[in-house]
Amino acid sequence: MASRSVKPARRAAPSGLPFHSRFTDVAIKAGLKHPVIAGHSDRCDYIIEAMSCGVAFFDFDNDGWLDILVLSGSRFDDPPATASNRLYKNNRDGTFTDVTEKAGLFRTGYAYGVTVGDYNNDGFEDLFITYYGQNVLYRNNGDGTFTDVTKEAKLWSDAPRFGSGCTFVDYDRDGNLDLFVANYLVFDYAAVPRAGSSGSCNYKGILVNCGPRGLPYGRHSLYRNNGDGTFTDVTEASGIGKVEGGFGLTAVAADFDNDGWPDIYVACDSTPSLLFRNNHDGTFTEEALERGAALSEDGMEQAGMGLAVADFQLDGSLGILKTHFEDDTVALYLSNGKGSFREMAMRSGLGVETRYVSWGVGAADFDNDGAPDVFWVTGHIYPEVDKKLPRSLYKAPRVLFRNLGQGKFEQLIGVAGPDLEVPHCSRGCAFGDFDNDGDVDIVVVNQNEPPSLLRNDVTSGHHWIKVKLTGVKSNRSAIGARVTARYGDRIQAQEVMAQSSYLSVNDRRLHFGLGASTSVDIEVRWPAGTVEKFTNVGVDRLIHIKEGAGIIEQQTWRRS
């Protein structure tokens, strides 16, 4: 892991504005009980234990309520037999039921990333999960069960890999979801010194697990969906394979240059991050350095872990926020609308927080005031720091920033409820409205603890709208669709994505806070390229838009 050892930016005077959002951790009451195993609570022997995993909010049974898939890692010594990914079905009353075994998803091992999408366009969301060892594609059978179809889909690899980021993306816009997979590094027990052993790696005088520096890069892959349930490895043909690599973690696919085609961005740990620009002909060109999205403002590599993609400036273009190691700021890459970026963490106010190792991150409008706020989770990579380095916290609080507008953010400490201050060692987190009450809740992976489920309760009376999309000519999950909302004097773009945060998946129903606006104009640009516009849409509701068929359903929920 690399840190720039930067000093935090100066905090501006508090805005004094109220923040009408409170988070309460309801995980235990909701039934999210299984701990996520990641090494031991006091040590991680190898880097494969320490990186841990993501989580997904998705509706596997199409009942309109978000279910939760929590991944799990393991440990080298004494791996618990119950350390499996867990699927929790939403009971629609604030509680969940563990249906892992019934769904056929029990699997031990080192899981890292997840992407959700309907790869076979049958109307049910499928899963792809990366592992150290063998990645897995699960087909959703539509009856509450999943089948491992990795081999028949031709995604099997004979050689073990350290899969990390993964995202479904229809890169050729043919209506079938393709698959990008990042690999973190090449790991071999026999070749990597174990933490604490004589001559193991050293962090500030403490013997710790080795990597990523010094280990060979993982190689990133692209698989084209053949439309018949199988995939073809197009890594070389697409140009993805031309890139030497980088310690790739979270991968996001979105249209970063507003040309209508999905690009792919990969947060890289300790190496320059990668931006694969879509050339519209089945190939990509990696241009992160050229486009100003690879490094910090001062030209340094950072320990890229998590990613949030949002219209931070409310100008109709997507920017990228990337989380990093302690003693470093996040990176905020703001777009010029043409695919080039300027890193603005220090100038935006986000650079005031440098204390924690930071992971899963999201930009969502938590208080529905009409602008995306920022939330990220934290936790050190080395459990060993707890006893030996007083300034480094293995378990640390959550981080929340309010969007003040005009590219400025303000950190909120102790404002959005005490449960955000409870320290955990966290990794992935996902953002979605699990209780269908018109706001954005958060589920968080905590290492060697059960997850947190942070229920958001908004008291502002601000309005909101959620947009659910179903593709017809486009892929059915509508991954890559761009929704632009106009409300009051504001404009905000969002895209349906299949991975972000840290190796995690958010609710794919797009949520827009609208402030005081009582109507909104919605424009949908479908992945296939067609654009549909809906004017003067009512607020405080979920609208379901089907490609070519308009708004096919509206659900008016109680305002939270």
Add this chain to the structure above:
Amino acid sequence: MGLLCAQKPAVEQAWDLLAQDKRSEAVALLRAEIGKHPANAEARLLLGSILAEAGETAEAIAHLREGVRLQPKAAMAHNALGEALTDAGDIAGARDSFRKAVELDPQFAQARENLGLALLQLGDLAGAAEQLDRAIRLFGDKEDAAYARYLRARVHTESGELEKAETQLRRAVTLRPAFPEAWSDLGQVRENLGDDKGALAALQRAVQLNPDGAVAQTRLGSLYLQLGKPQEAVTHLERAVRLSPDNQTALNSLQLALREIGETEKADRVKAQLAEIFRKRDRASQTALAAVRLNNEGAELEKKGNLAAAVEKYRAALELNPEHAGIRVNYAVALLRLGQWERGLEELRTAVRQEPSNETFRKALEDALAQAPASVRRPNLR
């Protein structure tokens, strides 16, 4: 003249020679004097200072240590030793010498400034602040206080007290207007305070005073880029890269600025330079980890009693990463266990030189010397 000189004490003669810019003659004279009179503290202190200034730190430190031993109450002597130790990179040792100097002479402003700097380098911000505040008071409102104020600003910056840092830096450049580093830091602090106009003015002044200041050129160029003035940025960033070819900040800002003004080919060449830096770092990391792996294999072999094979592994590890003092100690100890005293002791001495403040290494050398046959011992641990 020769007769007159002969009647003067050697130290005075040396001073005369230095005044005539005859440094080597002065050094020769002082060496001869010390050869004749080893207890001549003044000669040792002057010789040590001359050698330190010339970068001959090892011999300088030896003379200054002896000078301090002979004149333990001389604050100047402790200060001179501290400065030589600073030059040698032994900041902790330097701190102790400066501390002794200010204990002996609490009004010794230069020693307080030096102590403040050493404490700052060692991360003791509170201690550094105290010493620098006292140095500033002792220097008074004169040009001599400019450097202490510049350092005090650094402490404020490290503590996140940017407004206070700005005040100190403004005072520093008032006292010494031709102080480019202070102007440069003033620019940086103002940028962090959101005062882009003030930052620009200060950085422009810094590069005007010292066009060869790579840091100021980088800061000014990067600020121009942030402010949407890529053409102006390019001028300063190109100069920064010429001055400091491995400067990642300058290289990255330069390739971005060149693209913004349409100089894509030039930008690609700069990007290639930047990429080469990343590749070099990767290679170095891989080599370092391979060395650790070989070292571990050596340790395993040693545990199994196969000392000869272990030595070979340690040697190979050290070849890959000669800077790793821990591996060197393993190698040395294995050599000693094989009875190869001379090579083992030499490796231990090297490890101690690599990490002079590592007490474990020092103790290992002392123990080894105590057990070594008389024929291979050398008394000096340094």
